[in-house]
Amino acid sequence: MSSRFRLLAIATAALLFVAAAAAQVELRVTWYDDGVEGIVLRDLLDRFEAENPDIRVVVDTVPYATGILQSLPLQLASGEAADMARVTNLGGLSQYFLDMRPFLSDPDYWETNFGPFLDWMRPEGSDAIPGFMTQLTVTGPFINRTLFDQAGVEVPTGDTTWEEWAEVTRAVAAATGTPYAMAMDRTGHRLAGPAISQGAQIFGEDGHATIDDEGMRSMMQLMVDWHADGTMDPEVWIAAGGGYAAANEPFINAQIVLYMSGSWQVGQFNELIGDAFDWEVVPNPCGPAACTGMPGGAALVGIADTDHPEEVAQVMEYLAQEDVMAEFYARTLFIPGHLGLAEAGIDFETDVEPAAQALAVFSSEVPNLHPIAYELQAYPFNFVVFDSIRDRLTQVFVGELTLDEALARAQADIDAVLEEEGER
Amino acid sequence: MAGKTTLKQRTSSLAGLGVQGLYALVMNALGFLMEPLQRLVGQRRMAYMFLLPNLLVFGIFILFPMVLNIYYAMTAGTALYPQDRTFVGTANFERLFTCTDYTNPNTCLEDRFWRAARNTGVFVVFQVAGMVAISLLTAIVLNRKIRGLGFFRSVFFYPVLLSPVVVALIWKWILQREGVLNAVLVSLGLDPVNFLLSGSWAMTWVIIVTIWANMGFYTLILLAGLQSIPAELYDAGAIDGTSTLQSFRHITLPLLMPTMMVVLVLALIRAVQMFDEVFVLTGGGPGSATLLMVQYIYNTGFGTQNPRFGIAAAASVTLGAVLLVATLIQLRIGRSSERHLA
Structure with a gap:
């Protein structure tokens, strides 16, 4: 029973x-x-x-x-x-x-x-x-403060241009035997802030992307020069193939002095760098038009x-x-x-001083972002702009295109997609 | 004792009976289905009935996608489903083929298509030639009576068993800036080389890696071809005083030609379709130095937030047509050389 x-x-x-x-x-x-x-x-x-x-x-x-x-x-x-x-x-x-x-x-x-x-x-x-x-997220540069200290080079303060940062980080890299002075994630999104700082207008009269102007040209030329003279780590933009690539690993391994990325890296650096070296975020470098990153x-x-x-x-x-x-x-x-x-305000759960400093700097960057940067972020075809700039610029680095050809090709890529979408 | 069966024999005969019973059951069930079908369609048409399942699979998974792809090649827009796409006729093909100078991709509307075409041409010529030559050489060596033959056969075949992604990752680890190869160069007092940063180096390594990864398969086919050549022919040649080179040229090569044609066709098709190893190893870079046609199609249709399915499909149809023509030419050459030998 x-x-x-x-x-x-x-x-x-x-x-x-x-x-x-x-x-x-x-x-x-x-x-x-x-x-x-x-x-x-x-x-x-x-x-x-x-x-x-x-x-x-x-x-x-x-x-x-x-x-x-x-x-x-x-x-x-x-x-x-x-x-x-x-x-x-x-x-x-x-x-x-x-x-x-x-x-x-x-x-x-x-x-x-x-x-x-x-x-x-x-x-x-x-x-x-x-x-x-x-x-x-806000894009901006991380620096390896320990390398600056070892090199005995002062970290620039105030409005510092991209060219000045390149010069300073080259000096740090040379003094410390660091392989490369700078690196930037392989995406047009990361390049867009510096380009707007150089004066890129991004949008034409019809409200769609028109990228061939002096500001964009100037920033792309800087990237070409930095890859040609060894300032920038070529593994990121040239050797990474066709898509997005980040430079977080070389930064974590102290192989670059300045890394242009964004606020989403803070958590990872907090975990992976720990107290291996001092790192911090600096305000976005300036150009003639602005000192902006991208939201x-x-x-x-x-x-x-x-x-x-x-x-x-x-x-x-x-x-x-x-x-x-x-x-x-x-x-x-x-x-x-x-x-x-x-x-x-958020009471961030970290005891790591650089992480707290980085979050404070990124938060303070939000009001400084240029209106074009916000407009570009909200643009429904912004990925076409980012991808075409990224891929065409890489072709300039390896000598497949001249800068003029790259700008014309990037615009043609954007136009082709807008045409497919029935927008232009 | 005679006439008495053991337990093992009885079990074996019971199992035999069971298998026979199962066989009879299956055959009866098939007969139950086939006999009315044969009465319905007639004996002559029964062959088509047997072909039907395979044809259905072929139709659904090969023929229909091919037809659909041709239709996509004649449409534009970003919509995924065919009914939502705009018919544009041959506009996508015209776009692909608009060039002022076909030898210079920079003058073409779709410059990446032509870069990919040029890279694919270079890759196919060198990779297929290298693959066949090295596979043949390896097969000839492995056909001789050497010590550890089984071991060497396994070693050469082993890379074929690896996933293409694993192959590419292993070689990336070897070739990268701080990779194994550069460590060896530095230990020898040489300067390290950025193998994946230079277009010509990258293409060279792509060819070497893909040969290494695939040659075991072709070696095996050629080895089978070599073993099917009667030894008496070599014996007769030896009596006539032929040298090794002469016997290779006048016995081995002609008799291996049909197998060589199979290897050539397979290697050519595989080379034109090459994607995975190169995608992982170089991503088509640096710039577009190792961008092959299949990756161009993938990038245009799928590797972007704003896909252009029409252009990707047109490139894919073009590639298919070129491949078909190349294979037909190759087969024709193969047949005529066979006739010549006969």
């Missing part, structure tokens, strides 16, 4: 387990990591799942270059993407994002705290709420093709809460993309 009862209890429990599993909604997130944010997200999602046992969130972490830049657009176009994704091409992919507004309990909270950034990720003229910024950022967005828009909004609403976001930004060392938290 008792064994029959036990059997019945096991069967009932199994049935209940199967029924619960069947009722559970599984959501997938396509995610990439710059630092520890994947671990932090998982912690937060575990808490969400504990409070909402009917929803399970699976995070698929992919490489940024191949997973986010290359594969995700095709998955979105074919309707095969996950339910949510962390993206950086906000305007260009906005047509595929879910408008969560009908499913949100308090859309005003989103407008108040994410308003200006929502415009980056919603189609023109729309009031959609597709997601929130996991981080705001940017990544957003976690819902995908319009999801079968579970309500549950997606539920997850997003949980993650976008002020206290949850505060923890996320504090642990990841990301500049907050939440206006309320930006105003209140």
Whole structure:
């Protein structure tokens, strides 16, 4: 009798387990990591799942270059993407994002705290709420302070031009036996800030990208010269092949003096450099027109093709809460993309002095960014601009094109895409 | 004792009966399906019925995508689905072939297409020639009675078993600025060389790496060809006083020609389709020095945030056509040389 009862209890429990599993909604997130944010997200999602046992969130972490830049657009176009994704091409992919507004309990909270950034990720003229910024980013240079100290060279202060930085870092590299003075991530996004500082206007009268002007030419010429005279690490732009490449590894290994990258590296440097050497962020170098970097950022967005828009909004609403976001930004060392938290300030979880200094400098750079930099960041075809400048400039480095030809080719690349899109 | 069966024999005969029963069951089931079908379509058309499953697979996974690709080549726009795309006729082909001087990619509207075409031509000529020559040489050596023959055969075949990505990563590790090769050069008192920063070095290494990675496969085919040549011919040649070189030229080479043609065609097709090793090793760089045609197609259609599927499809159709013509020419040359030998 008792064994029959036990059997019945096991069967009932199994049935209940199967029924619960069947009722559970599984959501997938396509995610990439710059630092520890994947671990932090998982912690937060575990808490969400504990409070909402009917929803399970699976995070698929992919490489940024191949997973986010290359594969995700095709998955979105074919309707095969996950339910949510962390993206950086906000305007260009906005047509595929879910408008969560009908499913949100308090859309005003989103407008108040994410308003200006929502415009980056919603189609023109729309009031959609597709997601929130996991981080705001600002581009700028990191320097290896220890190398400066070893070389006995003063770190420049105040408005310093790119040419002056090149000269100073060359002196540091020569004195310390460092292989290269400078490096810049292989992307047009990183080059755009310095180009705007040199006077690049980026946009023509029709509101679309027109890049061939003196400012752009001047910055591209500097890059050509720096690659020709060995100032810049050629492994990044020349040897890295056709796509995006970062120079974080040579910087971490103290092989370059100045590294032009951005605020998203702070968390990683905090972890990987530790106290191996002193590093810090300096304000963006100047040109005749400005001293600007580029704004940017990544957003976690819902995908319009999801079968579970309500549950997606539920997850997003949980993650976008002020206290949850505060923890996320504090642990990841990301500049907050939440206006309320930006105003209140984040108590970043780091004891590493350079990380705190870097975040302070990057935050202070935000008001100094040039309006063209913001306009370019919001431009739906900005990736065409970034990619064509990057690839054509590399061809100049290896002698396949002259600078004039590269500028003409880059403009032709942009025009060809705009033509395909029916925009020009 | 005679006439008595052991347990093992009984088990074996039971298993035999089981297999026979299963065979009869399967055959009956097939007969149950085939007999009404044969009555329906007639005996003569039954051959087509047997071909149908394979044709269906071929049609769905090869023919249909090919036709779809040709259609994409005649459309423009960024939409993914064919019904959403604008028909533009031959405009994409015209764009690809607009050049003032075909020998200078800078004068072409789609300069990267022509750079890729030129690079692919250089790569195919040197890689296929090198591949066939080295594979033949290796096969001849491995066909001799040498000590450790099995070991050497395995060693030469081993790279074929590696994933192309692994091959490329190994060689990247060897060739990079602070790689193994430069460490060796420095230890010998020489200056390090940035192998992947110079266009000519990068192309040279791409050719060497792809030969190293694939030669085992072709060596194996050529070895089989060599072993099928009757030893009596060499014996007869030896009696007639032929030298080693003469027997190679007048016995080995002619009789190996059909196998060589197979190797040539396969190596040519593989070289034109080359993508993975080069993509990981150099990414097509520096600049576009090692950008091959398949990577151009990939970059244009998939490796960008703003894909141009029409141009990518047109380039792919062009590549297919060139490959078809090259293969036909090669086969024709092969047949005529066979006839000549006969």
